[in-house]
Amino acid sequence: MTFIEKLSCAWEKNNSLVCVGLDPDTERFPSSLRDVPDAIFQFNKAIIDATHDLVCAYKPQIAYFSAESAEDQLEKTIQYIQTEYPDIPVILDSKRGDIGSTAKKYAVEAFERYKADAVTINPYLGFDSAEPFLNYKDKGTVLLCRTSNRGANDLQDLDVGGMPLYQKVASMITEQWNFNKNCMLVVGATWPSQMSEVREIVGDMPFLVPGVGAQGGDIEALVKAGQTANGTGLIISSSRGVIYASEGDNFASAARSVVVDLREKINLHRN
Numbered sequence: 277m278t279f280i281e282k283l284s285c286a287w288e289k290n291n292s293l294v295c296v297g298l299d300p301d302t303e304r305f306p307s308s309l310r311d312v313p314d315a316i317f318q319f320n321k322a323i324i325d326a327t328h329d330l331v332c333a334y335k336p337q338i339a340y341f342s343a344e345s346a347e348d349q350l351e352k353t354i355q356y357i358q359t360e361y362p363d364i365p366v367i368l369d370s371k372r373g374d375i376g377s378t379a380k381k382y383a384v385e386a387f388e389r390y391k392a393d394a395v396t397i398n399p400y401l402g403f404d405s406a407e408p409f410l411n412y413k414d415k416g417t418v419l420l421c422r423t424s425n426r427g428a429n430d431l432q433d434l435d436v437g438g439m440p441l442y443q444k445v446a447s448m449i450t451e452q453w454n455f456n457k458n459c460m461l462v463v464g465a466t467w468p469s470q471m472s473e474v475r476e477i478v479g480d481m482p483f484l485v486p487g488v489g490a491q492g493g494d495i496e497a498l499v500k501a502g503q504t505a506n507g508t509g510l511i512i513s514s515s516r517g518v519i520y521a522s523e524g525d526n527f528a529s530a531a532r533s534v535v536v537d538l539r540e541k542i543n544l545h546r547n
């Protein structure tokens with residue numbers, strides 16, 4: 277099964293466009309997890325067990341693991357999802373981007389070491405930097421297009437021959453990079469009008485949409501701007517707003533409540 281097929285099944289099975297971002301910051305863990313040797317894995321496991329029937333994907337962010345020398349707990353987290361909840365795809369957020377020879381190794385890291393179903397990458401080194409990822413036909417490659425942060429417009433809006441750079445990125449990926457139909461784009465929830473412009477360019481290509489919750493993206497606006505005709509096409513990701521809904525021992529049940537609410541708010545505006 278390809279990544280896109282797995283994602284489509286998860287959208288349908290859980291009636292959900294919600295992705296939970298796993299950005300485990302040990303300083304925000306409840307005191308009961310403070311001196312536990314595999315605390316990061318235990319934290320993630322509790323969040324995953326509490327939300328697996330409500331989501332279409334999980335997105336672990338690699339920096340939260342590597343900063344703590346805890347790559348083994350990233351491997352364990354991905355393996356746990358794939359064993360216990362094999363219908364839910366895992367998007368590794370590592371935003372890699374380098375010359376082809378190095379990119380090959382990054383692709384091996386994402387798809388063979390971590391066995392992620394999809395990975396985020398940075399397209400700004402051009403096609404040869406993305407190709408090693410795109411050649412994994414059954415895996416997904418998520419390319420930065422219009423990021424959610426305030427500084428997104430510093431470079432991504434620059435005029436490149438009559439159109440902003442993010443639109444050029446969107447059309448180049450659609451026309452030239454998507455030969456295995458495994459590309460997706462990051463389009464931040466905080467930019468609904470840019471999101472509808474990108475949707476016009478790319479047809480039904482799925483968007484990874486970070487920026488709801490802690491970054492304040494407007495759910496109604498983004499769903500209306502980004503969904504496809506059949507009410508899907510979006511992987512709407514929230515990390516801090518979900519996983520730190522409570523910093524006490526009830527963090528997992530608090531996370532579940534937030535995801536229930538988020539899924540409902542999103543579904544209200546789907547076609």
Ligand SMILES: O=C(O)c1cc(=O)[nH]c(=O)n1[C@@H]1O[C@H](COP(=O)(O)O)[C@@H](O)[C@H]1O
Pocket residue numbers: 297299337369371396422423424425462463464486487488489490491513514515516517
């Ligand atoms: O690729 C991403 O996931 C990403 C792209 C983007 O434009 N903005 C963005 O916030 N992200 C990631 O999405 C997550 C957002 O976290 P919260 O703001 O806590 O929901 C972080 O892991 C970011 O690294």
